[in-house]
Amino acid sequence: MGKLLAQGRGAALPLAILLLVVVMVVPIPAPLLDIFFVANIAISLAVLMVALNAQKPLDFSSFPTVLLFATLFRLGLNVASTRIVLVHGHEGESAAGHVIEAFGTFLIGGDYVVGIFVFAILMIINLIVVTKGAGRVSEVSARFTLDALPGKQMAIDADLNAGLITPDEAKKRRVEVSTEADFYGSMDGSSKFVKGDAVAALLILAANIIGGLILGPVSHGMTIAAAAKGYILLAIGDALVAQLPSLMLSIAAAAIVTRVSSDKDLAGQIGGQFGSPRTWTPVAVILGLLGLLPGMPHLIILGFAAVAGFTAWKLRQIERRPVIAAAPAEPAELVDPSRIGWEEVTDAVQVNLDIGYGLVPLVDERRGAPLMGRITGVRRQLSKELGFVVPQCRVRDDISLDPYTYRIMVNGVCVGEDQVSPDEMLALDTGQAFGALAGKRTKDPTFGLDATWIHSGDADAATGAGYLVVDAGTVMATHLNHLLGANAAELLGPDEVQSLLDGLKERAAHLVASLSPQPLPLTTLTQVLKGLLAENVPLKEFRRIASAIAVAAQRSQDAEEIMELIRPTLGPLIIQKLCGVREPLRVMTLEGQLEGLLGQAMRADHGRRHVIEPDLGRRIVDALQQAAQPLIAEAKPFALVVQPGIRVAIRKLVRTCLPDTPVLSFFEVPEEKAVEVVAIIGGQQPALAA
Template structure:
């Protein structure tokens, strides 16, 4: 960039900065230094031009903050008009005896053309303008400004908290949060300034009345005493000039009052005021009653039939045109997006942000077809609602789509883009599940139930009654997929929970326990640590539905523990009652499987030795423990009995991680997690002589 260009920009910036001080000095000069009539004409025309420009800008902004300089502009426009009033008063009183042209052509035009030279008519016109400006527009705009300023200031803390919450949740960057805070502060300053600026308009209207009285009284006195005019001559000269001066000032004042009222009564919208009004009046249903009522009025005796009937025809034409436009828009073909070029690759082709996905082969698309009732979609919604209540957070939407790469009868369930389940169903048949107590067997396509692994057979719908009589449990294809999806969501609950869900739990907690929420995060637990702690609980089947009690346990444990592993164990010990009630009802004893004392000691020693290991239990011993507990769990689960494996606090986490892949329905508790008053029923003791050779452990069933 050349030196000349830089110097030119510096001079332009300095020139723009000097405009406002120069304009302020000019206002003072207008009030003090006598001005010729020609300068007054230029000033009055400029005043009208500024008022019109301000009104047009106010009508075309989409929201009030788009014209945030309006209070200051209103102040200077009002001062400019008052300065012109002072200068014109001096000219009227000094040179008014020379005739109506003595104060300039603009005042003469307003005094003669607008009121026909009749000062009585001029007085009444001025009074009407003052009533409209002062009583109607200014008073209403002032009241709206006061209420808006009050509500804006009251809502400011809540908006700031919402911005902080979005920032903590990662929904906003620090720069975006800074801009949002600045916008909130600007909004409060704007409405506070508008509350004061409305007083400028009111004071200007009162000043106009006082200046008119001064011009009339002073003109009559000076005309009769100083210039020897008669009463009628002085009145016809000075009153016409005074009214012309008042009108030429009040017309711009009225325009600015309308601009102020339109600004403070605006509602934020992507459209300007004219577009907003046009859009909201663009309904044929609103114009049909208008045309009908006008038609009835036009047919009444004594009414001006021609004018009213023409208006009715105009309203009917508007209604008809709007109706045709709405029909054309509804029937217009939807333009398909242009097909991407063969060489173009979009981000949607390489990324999938759906937390849960269900992909269907083309033969299964009928299960989600709305024309056939979409039975699968209704079941998925019910599953999400039920699991959301049970787990304590909102299960995300399931993205269902067809996939031509799949076999026709195949479906696939994905979690965070990972395929976790896949199976085949036949949409035109029913699945008959072997309940284990069959009276007879029926022929069909032999399969395994995708959810529970039970023996099952696909049969035609006509064999439903025969299968039920034979002892089978018969379900439809939509139920098969829905049940499988339900199992997947329950097992993958931790993968569906992230920082966004944690923030929503905190936001809900703020409504009922604000102090608890404030003392939980960001200190002592940052949001990322809180989300990790919740996921650790979900992995072990602990729901978050009583989050207030869980949050109290987290806040209490976080003051004593900093290690993430020990923090989870400390929280579990504090919410033991919640964990136990998910296993057995409150009035029934808790069935437990315990470990022999020697086995407990061996596990504790292994954990202490391999404290930092993911699986500290020696593989051979671990396999024997799994086999022994699996042998106990099988008969109990077949009987439908829930139970828990109870061990020492130091070994609980290691044993839980060992059993999770093999016996997922057997929760592992520590002694400290069982409430003191809870009755316990020992259903089995796993163990025996455990030496260095790790002989096969035996189970002693109670």
């Protein structure tokens, strides 16, 4: 049924255009012409009502096309009525139908001279005032809209890159901007239809009058006076019948192009702006003074002054009326004070950002909430890097914190805390700055760089001196991004893993079936993926990771063993974060004898505690830090490559001092990858204890 209705609506417009051509070419009887005239008036009224009720111009985006067809329909009726007037005008005033007769006799009293002046006045109003003004507004609106189009597109791209909007929202806004430009461009051309229609009405009236004055005496033997009275009266009636819908469409076009976007229709927008007692009180006073002047129509002016004064008094009473909250539809249940709900003792949010009261302006919606937009951008970018959706971050004020202190919590554990100055800028010394800055010395909370809080007005000078200048919101968002990346394993749970499996199932159903729930339960798979994230291995290439896990699961069901088994397969994914394709991999290794002793100790560790003797561990850490210091200063990434048997123990040892340093086994480095050994960590042969 719906398909038939859609087909019917699709065929309605071609049938209407065909009917319009028939009306222009084929003679139609007067009763049918009356029906078409009334339909034309009804269509014009409907278009005017839609234009007045639109909240913004784009709500009536089909108006230019509607205006075109309505104008063609009216011109077609003019052709048909001209044919009837000239052919049957000698038969009397009702020869062209009752609608033309009513407009020619009732509205102008049967006096064609009065009718000519009335038509002329309507033409002046329509052509000179309404149509010309609407055309000028359409032209200016189209020009400004097209000039602003590139800037609006760039603003959408900037909001998308900043994470303030989603790709779907950006696509929707781009469509709206494009539709707006097309609409105002079409309206600029459509205004010419209305102007041309008014000129055509004037020419058709002249043709009817001249034709009647010729046909009456020549074809029907009428006197000049009788022909003038009969034909001119019908011509004026025909012109007025066409001019009334034309005037309504001109008003609709002017109302559309002069609208300002609002959440109310035109009546509500005007009523809201005029509904103030401060508007009507001066009106009442001025009219009252004017009505007291000698010679004025006191009764009328003072009557309007009284109406304006009553309106002002009534509006003032409404403003002073207290706002009473609506009563609930159902009586609220009585709350038992002794009852404690689960919502009071649990917190379903994994990530929290607690702020002191001095940082509340950064999340105040009345000031644009700049921090909230940055947090959304951090989540979106981090989700793309890690391969799963990072949970939402709840921002809340905590009166126990110092005014300018913030605290980052992940699963109830504080992972970071620092202070910022919301009214100042942080100038970071990235190693290329020169000169000292006046301000409060501090350390960057994310990278530990030397920094200074400076006044906003000194930001340009600090940038020129080589400093990286950022605001407080950016400092907090960057710190949040770093800590969430470092604690990504804490953000992944069985629900997120199941979502990864569901997404992969659409592309590789057999792979998912061979992976979970058999042979690996969801909990074990979650432990494996959390272990990868803990060592900075993202889950973006989840299909490759899942394939490696499915193969390793045939050999072991232990999460740690599976993770070690799949790491050689994932080696290229790990290494591509450390160096380019043509760039050699900078590595550090352990001295051979030391590595052999550590391997013996790990093989003797049947409990798999992976513990290295404390004194040896301290010496290894000191040597590693000393060798890594130059590379860290130059921001050159590197990896520590060891034997597979001792990789886990070395990783546990290294993450306490160099958490961002990846520890790889020899099998994880592809054979074709060039390697540059930058340091060899050696040591004496102490007693080892596993």
